[in-house]
Amino acid sequence: MISRRAALGQLGALVLASCDKAEPRPDHSWIGEINWRDDFRRFEAPGLQVVRSWDFAATLHGFVAEGGELSHQPGVGAKLVSRSGDPKLRSPNGIDLPGDAANLVLVRMVRVLAAGPWDGALYYATARRGESAAYMALPVATWPPETASPITLVYDMANPARGGDDWTRSQISQLRLDTEAAPGGVALIAQIALAQRG
Numbered sequence: 001m002i003s004r005r006a007a008l009g010q011l012g013a014l015v016l017a018s019c020d021k022a023e024p025r026p027d028h029s030w031i032g033e034i035n036w037r038d039d040f041r042r043f044e045a046p047g048l049q050v051v052r053s054w055d056f057a058a059t060l061h062g063f064v065a066e067g068g069e070l071s072h073q074p075g076v077g078a079k080l081v082s083r084s085g086d087p088k089l090r091s092p093n094g095i096d097l098p099g100d101a102a103n104l105v106l107v108r109m110v111r112v113l114a115a116g117p118w119d120g121a122l123y124y125a126t127a128r129r130g131e132s133a134a135y136m137a138l139p140v141a142t143w144p145p146e147t148a149s150p151i152t153l154v155y156d157m158a159n160p161a162r163g164g165d166d167w168t169r170s171q172i173s174q175l176r177l178d179t180e181a182a183p184g185g186v187a188l189i190a191q192i193a194l195a196q197r198g
Contacts, residue, residue, distance in 0.1 A: 026156060026158075028140045028141060028154075030045070030197070031140055031141050031154050033046060033048075034048065034106065034152060034154060035152075036108050036150070036190075041055055041057060041190070041191065042191075043106050043108070043152070043191075043193055043195065045197070047197055047198040048104075048195055048196070048197055048198075049195060049197075049198070050106075050193050050194070050195045051097065051101055051102040051193075051194045051195060051196055052097060052102070052194045053191055053192065053194070054091070054191060054192050054193070055190070055191045056072070056073075056076075056077040056078040056189055056190060056191060056192075057074070057075050057077060057190065057191075058074075059072065060078055061091075062091070062092035063078060063089055063090065063092065064089075064090055065080055065087065065088065065089055065090070066087070066088040066090060067083060067084035067085075067086050067087040067088055068080050068081055068082045068083050068084065068087030068088070068089075068179070069083055070089070073188065076188065076190065077109075077189050077190040077191070078188070078189045079112075079186065079187075079188050080179055080186070080187045080188075080189065081184075081185075081186050082115060082179065082180040082182065082183050082184060082185040082187075083183055084183055085116075085181055085182055085183065086119075086178065086181065087178070087179050087180060087185070088176050088177070088178050088179075089176070089178075089179065090174065090175070090176045090177075091174050091175040091176070091192075092174070093125070093173055093174045094173060094174075095172050095173050095174060095175070095194075096127075096171065096172075096173060097171070097172050097194060098170075098171055098172070099126075099166075099167040099169065099170045099171070099172050100168040100169070101196060102157070102172075102194035102195055102196050103156070103157050103158040103167075103168065103195075103196055103197060104154060104155065104156060104157060104194070104195040104196065104197055105122055105137070105154075105155040105157060105192070105193070105194060105195075106153070106154055106155075106191075106192070106193045106194075106195055107122075107152065107153040107155075107177065107189060107191075107192050108150070108151075108152050108153075108190040108191045108192075109145070109150070109151060109153065109187055109188060109189045110145075110148065110149065110150050110151070110187070110188045110190075111144075111145040111146070111147050111148070111149075111151075111179075111180075111185070111186075111187055112147070112148065112186040112187065112188050113185055113186035114147045114180070114185060115180055115182045115183060115184035115185035115186075116180060116181055116182020116183075116184075116185065117144075117180075117181040117182065118143070118144030118145065118179070118181065119178040119179060119180065119181040120138060120139055120143050120144060120145075120177075120178065120179070121136050121137070121138055121161075121177075121178045122137045122138070122155050122175065122176070122177055122178075123135065123136045123175075123176040123178070124136075124167065124172055124173075124174060124175050124176065125172075125173050125174040125176075126166075126170035126171055126172060127170065127171040127173055128170065128171075131174075134162055134163060135160070135162060135163035135166050136160065136161055136162050136163065137155040137156070137157055137162075137167075138155070138160075138161045139153040139154060139155060140154045140155065140156050141154065150190075172194075175192070177189075
C-alpha cells in the first residue's frame, strides 16, 4: 500500500511534469480559407467579417512611411521603397476600434523586390500606450513572401508573438507594418483590413 508521503510525492512530480509541457499551438488550419477577390478588392472566407479596411487603389488614406519612400500607384496600391534597414508603414492615429471586435489583421501585398531579410512584424498602439516591441505579431503561415507573388499575410491578433491578450483587451488606435529589413526592397500593398473570424 502506498504511503501518503509517497502519494504526495508522485502528485508533485505529475504537477511539475505538466508545467514542463509546452503550451498547445493555436489551430491555424483555417488560414487557407481566406481568399482575396481581386475583382471586388476584398477578403472573403466563411465566417469572416471585415470590420474596417484601407484599400490603397484610390488613395493612401493618410498612411505614411518611415525609413522608406511611400507613393500611390493609382488602381493598384501603396508602393513602399525601403531607404533604410527598418522601413515602416504606419496608419493614421485614431483608429479607435476595440481589439476584441477584430481578431485578425489581413494584408494583401506583393514583395516586388527583395533586397535582404524580410521583417513582416506588425506593431500597434492603443489608447493607453504607444508602439512597443513587447506587443507585436508575425504572419501566421505565409512568411517570408516570395518575390513577385501576390500574397495575403494573416496576423492572428488573439495569439500574437508578443503581448498575450493585450490586443483583445485594448482600444486600438494605430497600426505599423515593418517590411524589408534592408535598403532597396520594394513592397506593394493593395489593402489592409481589420477582420473578425467567428
